[in-house]
Structures are given as structure tokens and as C-alpha cells.
Amino acid sequence: MSHLEKTVSNIVHPAAHISWRLATATLLVMSSMSAMAAPQxxxxxxxxxxxxxxxxxxxxxxxxxxxxxxxxxxxxxxxxxxxxxxxxxxxxxxxxxxxxxxxxxxxxxxxxxxxxxxxxxxxxxxxxxxxxxxxxxxxxxxxxxKQAQIAFVAGAAAAMLTKTGKISYVGGMEIPSIVNAGKEFANGAHYINPKIEEMSTFTGDFDNVSKAHEATLAAISQGADIHYHILNLGLKGLEQAAKEKNTHIIGSYTDRCGTNPLYLAYTITGVGxxxxxxxxxxxxxxxxxxxxxxxxxMGPKASGMKICKSTPDMDKKITQIEQDILSGKIKVSEG
Structure with missing residues (x-):
């Protein structure tokens, strides 16, 4: 830009400088707002x-x-x-x-x-x-x-809820934590009633719906009327079998009492x-x-048991079992 052009710009366009300053200020404000909104x-x-x-x-x-x-x-x-x-x-x-x-x-x-x-x-x-x-x-x-802990409590709840004296557990992959949960589910049931019959099956896949369906039907054919699980999408198969044969489920992970009549109780496993x-x-x-x-x-958000239509006696037993696990009076598997 020549000297003349600079002079004309300074004299003839003062408003342009005001506009530029306002625009600059606006950009700075926008930049500041953007920084504030940026995820930390x-x-x-x-x-x-x-x-x-x-x-x-x-x-x-x-x-x-x-x-x-x-x-x-x-x-x-x-x-x-x-x-x-x-x-x-x-x-x-x-x-x-x-x-x-x-x-x-x-x-x-x-x-x-x-x-x-x-x-x-x-x-x-x-x-x-x-x-x-x-x-x-x-x-x-x-x-x-600590799935084994709450699986023990779920087994105790299953023993209180069963009408046939026979219960089942369906796990996905046969890995230590899933096997231990099935073992402690049985131990929890026997803690309440040593005569309870418990059937465990592992489908080898947390998400296989048909295998979970078949495993649950097999348990039902042997008299099981309460089912517990550690499954992901495979849960749909367990639900289908329970619905077909009018049996019931103890759910895992989240308390959803009142949302599905198939479920009589839920364990809270605190994944979320x-x-x-x-x-x-x-x-x-x-x-x-x-x-x-x-x-x-770690408290009820991390792990807990909810029987949807519990009695004071059920609640008392569940609370005592949880306390005894924490104190070490009841010993459960790791994992």
C-alpha cells in the first residue's frame, strides 16, 4: 500500500477501524467462549x-x-x-x-x-x-x-423364592470369575437350605441367545423355577425360556423391580x-x-440385592448375609 493509500484509509474510513475493532473483540469473545466449552x-x-x-x-x-x-x-x-x-x-x-x-x-x-x-x-x-x-x-x-460376593447373596435369595427347591445358573464364558459366581450362587442357596438343587451351565458365549435359551429350558425340564445369570445379549434367550415355561429370573447388574414380571429380584453389580x-x-x-x-x-451403588416383593424376614436374612461376607464370617471365592 502506498503512502497516499494509507493516508486515504486513515482519513476516509474511520468507521472501518471501529468495525475492525468490534470484529476483533467479537472474535476474542467467541474464542474465549469456545475455550470454555471445550471438553476438559x-x-x-x-x-x-x-x-x-x-x-x-x-x-x-x-x-x-x-x-x-x-x-x-x-x-x-x-x-x-x-x-x-x-x-x-x-x-x-x-x-x-x-x-x-x-x-x-x-x-x-x-x-x-x-x-x-x-x-x-x-x-x-x-x-x-x-x-x-x-x-x-x-x-x-x-x-x-466382586461378582462372587453378590452371586452368593443371589443364591440365598433364590432359595427363599423357589417353590420347587430347584434353581439354575447360566453363565457365558467358562472363565474363573464366571465359574466362581456360579459356585457361590449354589453356596448361597445351600446356606439357606442345604437341600436345594442347583444346576449350572456355561454357554461359552455371553451373547449367544439360542444357547442360553437351550440351557435354561434344560434346567427347567429338571424342575428349576428360579434362574440367575451372567450373560449379555444371551439374556434374551433365558428370558424367552422363562416366559415360555412360566418360571422366574433373578436379574443381574441393575435394580429394575416392577418393570418385568419375569423378574422376582435383582442383584446390583455396579458396572455403571x-x-x-x-x-x-x-x-x-x-x-x-x-x-x-x-x-x-463400596456400598449399595457398587453391590447389593433387591428382592422385589420381599418380606421383613427376607430383608433381615439378606442384610445379615451381606454383613457376614464383609466381616469374613462367610468366605466366598475371589473374582
């Missing part, structure tokens, strides 16, 4: 199954949505669901690239997380349903839901609670790696 936390969540399975995965997803409501625009979540084992490492890698914290919902994510975490030491990883293992990476936290816990710890700057036990010791 970026969290990736891996759901191996469906967020609408009515079980573990849905409970975990409810924890994500609850946290999102609580933190609003401060929290940005990225969700990947329905991932098989072969693709799990890649899915976790994609989440680790973009997020500060990655949460794997289910113990089946643990092996892949332990591998991926080594490649992303600056990213935090939380495993909901994690086990205690030696030499856990310094950026990984394992949250143990652990998701919220991880995010809250991140927000406070208090997130810690390593193993952490949840279960009954």
Missing part, C-alpha cells in the same frame, strides 16, 4: 457387546450416560461397541489415540488393554471387571466388581458405577492405577 476430559469406552443387551453392557453404558449428564460439555466420550476378540486391540488403539482415559467394560477386555497400554504410557486405562494380576502396568487400573468412578477420578486428578476391589464394601 476425553474418555474412550469399549463395549465388547451391545449397549442394549439388558445386562452388563447396558449397565456400563448407563454409567457413561450418567457421567455425561453430570459433566456436560466438560466431558467428551467416544464409544465403540460390539467388538469381537480379534478386533479388540485395534479398537482400543483407536480409542487411545484420541482420549486421555480408556475404559474397557468387561474382564474380556483385560488382555488386550494390557497390551495396548504399554504402547500408550501417557493414556490411562480402567478395566471394569478387572482381576488382580502381578506387574500391572503403571497406567492401568483394574476394578473388581465403576465407569462413573473412573471418570470422576479423572476429573479430580485422583485417578490411580492398580487393582481396586469394589463389591459390597
Amino acid at each position: 476430559m476425553q474418555v474412550g469406552v469399549l463395549l465388547p457387546g451391545s449397549k442394549a443387551d439388558g445386562g452388563w453392557m447396558e449397565s456400563g453404558y448407563s454409567g457413561v450416560t450418567t457421567a455425561q449428564k453430570a459433566f456436560g460439555p466438560q466431558l467428551k466420550t467416544q464409544l465403540i461397541e460390539n467388538i469381537n476378540y480379534a478386533d479388540m486391540e485395534q479398537a482400543l488403539t483407536n480409542l487411545a489415540i484420541k482420549n486421555q482415559l480408556v475404559i474397557g467394560i468387561g474382564g474380556q477386555t483385560q488382555a488386550a488393554i494390557l497390551k495396548v497400554a504399554k504402547r500408550f504410557p501417557q493414556v490411562k486405562f480402567s478395566i471394569v471387571g478387572g482381576n488382580q494380576i502381578p506387574n500391572m502396568p503403571s497406567n492401568v487400573a483394574g476394578y473388581d466388581v 458405577y465403576q465407569v462413573q468412578y473412573a471418570i470422576e477420578q479423572l476429573s479430580k486428578g485422583t485417578w490411580q492405577p492398580g487393582y481396586k476391589a469394589f463389591g459390597l464394601a
